[in-house]
Amino acid sequence: MTDIAQLLGKDADNLLQHRCMTIPSDQLYLPGHDYVDRVMIDNNRPPAVLRNMQTLYNTGRLAGTGYLSILPVDQGVEHSAGASFAANPLYFDPKNIVELAIEAGCNCVASTYGVLASVSRRYAHRIPFLVKLNHNETLSYPNIYDQTLYASVEQAFNMGAVAVGATIYFGSEESRRQIEEISAAFERAHELGMVTVLWAYLRNSAFKKDGVDYHVSADLTGQANHLAATIGADIVKQKMAENNGGYKAINYGYTDDRVYSKLTSENPIDLVRYQLANCYMGRAGLINSGGAA
Structure with missing residues (x-):
């Protein structure tokens, strides 16, 4: 505990001594070795989905804890291969991406169809x-910010993937189309027995106001999580909340004063707890983004 306190520095007491007075923990479905039996057993997913989810939970250094560590490497498409791999050119070879995930003891490796397909027979x-089905790319000029399907659910299934993932830019002009595409893809993935993971990110220039970036606001990201669970995401990937009150600051949409007075506080633990509450109180798992690449 001393080492953790040193790492947290001046924030140690605020985080380690915090006692939540917002959403009680007994109302949440929290991680544990029995998560699939305790939580997922209630839903309508086919047995093969439960088996594959248990495979994720039983792999790597976190096996048996109910927690997941996923290595996501799709930056070759999202940020360009040169920008992503010039510092370590060996990662132009997909083999080394997968080997890194294995050596690190990750529960799963997530990447593009091309990366994983090229080494699937050796490593699946x-x-x-986890095959990422859609991507943004920055080769188009001028740059646009949209998610385009690069692969099908069937392609992921045929290479032996246990899960598929996708991104939706909630709040963007393109989000309605993305919701339709990914809802259909997740339905098919469940039919084939695969776990579904949604990168539920916000994107709209209006979400930055008066020097505050509300793309990481608890109330807005919480609603993105709720929409992700609505279309069948088994796991929601979200950026950790850094502020709150996006709805009020931007003055749009619907909210309730009790979101801010009773369900959240300024403590980041409570902000993330509100994000989890929007994942059907944890019936859909929540995994935090590791930050900018």
């Missing part, structure tokens, strides 16, 4: 694969 039985 050694570490769970």
Whole structure:
């Protein structure tokens, strides 16, 4: 505990001594070795989805804890391969991406169809694969910010993947189309027994106001999580909340004063707890983004 306190520095007491007075923990479905049996057993997912979710939870250094560590490497498309791999050119070779995930003891490796397909025969039985179905790319000029399908659910299934993932830019002009596409893809993935993971990110220039970036506001990201769970995401990937009150600051949409007075506080633990509450109180798992690449 001393080492953790040193790492947290001046924030140590605020985080380690915090006692939540917002949403009680007994109302949440929290991680545990029995998460699939305790929580997922209630839903309508086919047995193969439960099996593959348990495979994720039983792999890597966190096996048996109910927590997940996923290595996501799709930056070759999202940020360009040169920008992503010039510092370590060996990662132009997909083999080394998968080997890194194995050596690190991750529960899963997530990447593009091309990356994982190129080494699937050698590695699909050694570490769970999560195929990212859609991507933004920055080669188009001028740059646009949209998510385009690069692969099908069937392609992921045929290479032996246990899960598929996708991004929706909630709040963007393109979000309605993305919701329709990914809802259909997740339905098909469940039919084939695969776990579904949604990167539920916000994107709209209006979400930055008066020097505050409300793309990481608890109330807005919480609603993105709720929409992700609505279309069948088994796991929601979200940026950790850094502020709150996006609805009020931007003056749009619907909210309630009790979101800010009773369900959240300024403590980041409570902000993340509100994000989890929007994942059907934890019936859909929540995994935080590791930050900018």
